[in-house]
Amino acid sequence: MRGEILSxxxxxxxxxxxxxxxxxxxxxxxxxxxxxxxxxxxxxxxxRLLAAYREALDRSDVVVVTGGLGPTYDDLTKETLAEALxxxxxxxxxxxxxxxxxxxSRGLTMTAIQEKQALCPVGAELLSNPVGSAPxxxxxxxxxxxxxxxxPPHEMRTIFEASVFPRxxxxxxxxxxxxxxxxxxxxxxxxxERLADLMAGENPTIAPYAKxxxxxxxxxxxxxxxxxxxxxxxxxxxxxxxRLGWHVYGEGDERLEDAVGEExxxxxxxxxxxxxxxxxxxxxxxxxxxxxxxxxxxGLVAYxxxxxxxxxxxxxxxxxxxxxxxxALELARGATRQFNADVGIGTCGFAGPTGRxxxxxxxxxxxxxxxxxxxxxxxxxxxEIRQRAxxxxxxxxxxxxxxxx
Amino acid sequence: MRGEILSxxxxxxxxxxxxxxxxxxxxxxxxxxxxxxxxxxxxxxxxRLLAAYREALDRSDVVVVTGGLGPTYDDLTKETLAEALxxxxxxxxxxxxxxxxxxxSRGLTMTAIQEKQALCPVGAELLSNPVGSAPxxxxxxxxxxxxxxxxPPHEMRTIFEASVFPRxxxxxxxxxxxxxxxxxxxxxxxxxERLADLMAGENPTIAPYAKxxxxxxxxxxxxxxxxxxxxxxxxxxxxxxxRLGWHVYGEGDERLEDAVGEExxxxxxxxxxxxxxxxxxxxxxxxxxxxxxxxxxxGLVAYxxxxxxxxxxxxxxxxxxxxxxxxALELARGATRQFNADVGIGTCGFAGPTGRxxxxxxxxxxxxxxxxxxxxxxxxxxxEIRQRAxxxxxxxxxxxxxxxx
Numbered sequence: 001m002r003g004e005i006l007s008x009x010x011x012x013x014x015x016x017x018x019x020x021x022x023x024x025x026x027x028x029x030x031x032x033x034x035x036x037x038x039x040x041x042x043x044x045x046x047x048r049l050l051a052a053y054r055e056a057l058d059r060s061d062v063v064v065v066t067g068g069l070g071p072t073y074d075d076l077t078k079e080t081l082a083e084a085l086x087x088x089x090x091x092x093x094x095x096x097x098x099x100x101x102x103x104x105s106r107g108l109t110m111t112a113i114q115e116k117q118a119l120c121p122v123g124a125e126l127l128s129n130p131v132g133s134a135p136x137x138x139x140x141x142x143x144x145x146x147x148x149x150x151x152p153p154h155e156m157r158t159i160f161e162a163s164v165f166p167r168x169x170x171x172x173x174x175x176x177x178x179x180x181x182x183x184x185x186x187x188x189x190x191x192x193e194r195l196a197d198l199m200a201g202e203n204p205t206i207a208p209y210a211k212x213x214x215x216x217x218x219x220x221x222x223x224x225x226x227x228x229x230x231x232x233x234x235x236x237x238x239x240x241x242x243r244l245g246w247h248v249y250g251e252g253d254e255r256l257e258d259a260v261g262e263e264x265x266x267x268x269x270x271x272x273x274x275x276x277x278x279x280x281x282x283x284x285x286x287x288x289x290x291x292x293x294x295x296x297x298x299g300l301v302a303y304x305x306x307x308x309x310x311x312x313x314x315x316x317x318x319x320x321x322x323x324x325x326x327x328a329l330e331l332a333r334g335a336t337r338q339f340n341a342d343v344g345i346g347t348c349g350f351a352g353p354t355g356r357x358x359x360x361x362x363x364x365x366x367x368x369x370x371x372x373x374x375x376x377x378x379x380x381x382x383x384e385i386r387q388r389a390x391x392x393x394x395x396x397x398x399x400x401x402x403x404x405x
Numbered sequence: 406m407r408g409e410i411l412s413x414x415x416x417x418x419x420x421x422x423x424x425x426x427x428x429x430x431x432x433x434x435x436x437x438x439x440x441x442x443x444x445x446x447x448x449x450x451x452x453r454l455l456a457a458y459r460e461a462l463d464r465s466d467v468v469v470v471t472g473g474l475g476p477t478y479d480d481l482t483k484e485t486l487a488e489a490l491x492x493x494x495x496x497x498x499x500x501x502x503x504x505x506x507x508x509x510s511r512g513l514t515m516t517a518i519q520e521k522q523a524l525c526p527v528g529a530e531l532l533s534n535p536v537g538s539a540p541x542x543x544x545x546x547x548x549x550x551x552x553x554x555x556x557p558p559h560e561m562r563t564i565f566e567a568s569v570f571p572r573x574x575x576x577x578x579x580x581x582x583x584x585x586x587x588x589x590x591x592x593x594x595x596x597x598e599r600l601a602d603l604m605a606g607e608n609p610t611i612a613p614y615a616k617x618x619x620x621x622x623x624x625x626x627x628x629x630x631x632x633x634x635x636x637x638x639x640x641x642x643x644x645x646x647x648r649l650g651w652h653v654y655g656e657g658d659e660r661l662e663d664a665v666g667e668e669x670x671x672x673x674x675x676x677x678x679x680x681x682x683x684x685x686x687x688x689x690x691x692x693x694x695x696x697x698x699x700x701x702x703x704g705l706v707a708y709x710x711x712x713x714x715x716x717x718x719x720x721x722x723x724x725x726x727x728x729x730x731x732x733a734l735e736l737a738r739g740a741t742r743q744f745n746a747d748v749g750i751g752t753c754g755f756a757g758p759t760g761r762x763x764x765x766x767x768x769x770x771x772x773x774x775x776x777x778x779x780x781x782x783x784x785x786x787x788x789e790i791r792q793r794a795x796x797x798x799x800x801x802x803x804x805x806x807x808x809x810x
Contacts, residue, residue, distance in 0.1 A: 007444075012428075012431070012444065013431060013441045013442065013443075013444065014431055014432070014435050014441070015427075015428045015429065015430070015431030015432035015433075015435065016432075016612070016614060017428075018423065018424075018425065018428045019423075019424060019427065019428070019444075020423065022420075022424065022446075023417075023420045023422075023423045023424065024420065025420070026417070026418060026419055026420030027419070027420035027421075028420075030419050030420065036418045036419070037418065037447070037448065037450075037453060038418075038445065038446065038447060038453070039412075039417065039418065039424075039444075039445070039446035040443065040444070040445050040446075041427075041443065041444035041445075042442070042443060043442065045442075048442060048443070207421070209421065273685075273706070275685070278689070279685075279688050279689045279691070279692030279693075279697075279701075279704070280678075280680070280684075280685030280686065280687070280688035280689035280692065280704055280706065281685065281689045282685070283684055283685035283706040284683070284684045284685035284686045284689055284706075284791075286684070287684030287685065287706070287708055287791075288684075288787065288788060288791070290757070290758055290759070290787060292684075292708060293708055293709050296684075296706070296708045296709070297709070297712070298705070298706055298707060298708070298709075298712045298716070299684070299685055299704075299705070299706030299708075300703070300704070300705055300706070301678070301685065301688040301689075301692070301701070301703055301704030301705070301706075302703055303692055303697060303698055303701045303703070303704075304698050304701070304702070304703075307702070307703045307744075311703070339712075352695070353695055354695070382693070382695060383693060386689075386692075386693070
């Protein structure tokens, strides 16, 4: 089945917003067994939109359209589809009632212009929108399917998942399923080396994606049913986990701070930080996990040399020029003492943009499970160096907890 | 002049990467006086790419293409352009020499397959790539221009800015110039209210964009020369600044932490933080500005109630259930005492995702310039609430420094 994603909106053509919808739909359509051959963006212009519809209906089986479903004059997506299909629009009473209820529940009065949202091309159906006022539209005839979805990503996603994805998947007869594994402390090249034979497979597939501070692995299986797809992915995920060991920290939406937080709770440890180069990023990420109050004992941002000396009682020798493996360890140990914590994290380094040895960073973990320190040479901008340093600090802690668990 | 952006790459169709190039080019083409009517994405497929070229050459004056310029078999962008134009490819000696030098400077040996990158459609020119191995391509004839650029954003941007943007701008004869003003502590609706008459203008234009925790204003002027465009923007920017006062914190790439940092230096103040709900985010952002060691006295992450009591010597009454205006002020005052700082910032609140009053946040500033506290009701996810809270903490400090400057 051939698919096409059509994005409508002058704000996209002007670059005022980034087209995240097209990417998200591309991923999900692939998972529904649709081969997307085209992504097209046009503005809020009747003539060009009409031409885009005609071309899409001619060359694609599944056409997913986003944007231009609102009530104002430049929202043309629905009426132009009716024109392309050569059918009139009718007012749907059920949708009108839904719209009235939606506005009433927000204490708003519905204006005449908003009634437009209850119009539907004859032969299509309106898809209810539980998170906004503009309903979606689904047209399905002679093996072709067109879905119209609102532009706001949250509304687009809600309607697509509830009412469009299942329909497309039942059309394609193929069930694609994906699992995403998150890796820490390992680069893309090492992953490829360790998984070369598995990555050569055609179904299921394994694809690595390098992100700013981690590698993500997407495992995908295509089968005649969901159960069979699951049966293909389960042993593959186990094999990957067994080969990569502690490097696999989580799956799906899980972040490294979530995995670290759960492991701290599980092991009954609390934690504190003394951060120089990361300046609060590590603490902030730890606290990003809900329930962090149960294991974050506290954090100190000691950015200047003076701070490190006076607050942690370090000697001028240890502090030196402010960046060394010893200093990172002393900061981590200082964290445990200052906050009476089981485990401490310390970071120091040169984040630039100017000065010598930009990108040289040390991260350390100290405490009841022993001490570790790691020297890093991190690249690119000040912001990226600091983000990567924070990721490595959490990675070092994760490694220690898993290796000694 | 009509423009079109053509993105080539199966990884885009599969949603493996987000098409940031299309957005960036859209912004710059608008600034060069080109009306972009279409954005199209196709995979690494000769036939569909050829059809896309033919359609683009037919309907657009300026076609900017990204991706598929590498040396491997599935990089088809250049040869398919030659096919669409009906011209052969020739090897460019100068480009060959450039490629050899590029590989030699990295200690790499150039393979035969890489010679492909020195091929050029007859009648076009290769554009040198100082940051990668794949050169760009420019074809310009009979009022039509086609530019081929590598997919990696850094290479795309470098070649576009150096070799393509100036050519397009001289074609269009129009000079668009933009200035971006960053606002803090004011919403989109208030901005529209205060600038309604200015925003009604057609040239120059003012467009507001609401981002996660701030509003951005883009001022754009279109004139026959750069100097005239500048002359249109200068008084407009002054007028906007005079109407919005301290809410305008910066321009261009400047971030709120940059503006705050420079102002702290200017006023000879140093600063410290005690963060609960933001958990290190405020300190981390302050330290994101290069040179922060000159004014960041230190920071404390006191997430648990226990921490707040024991480290800051606060009474159980003040700490209460951990969220109040008084507590935020005490945290800010505690910051000045703990780190012997001129100014302190304190934050507390409920970030959720569960529990009562999720989104209720207090941020406070205390110190030599007096005390301020602000109650906020912030929306959405735990992450967004914390990000917005950090932005408001910096905003409150910025407001105080500017109002009393």
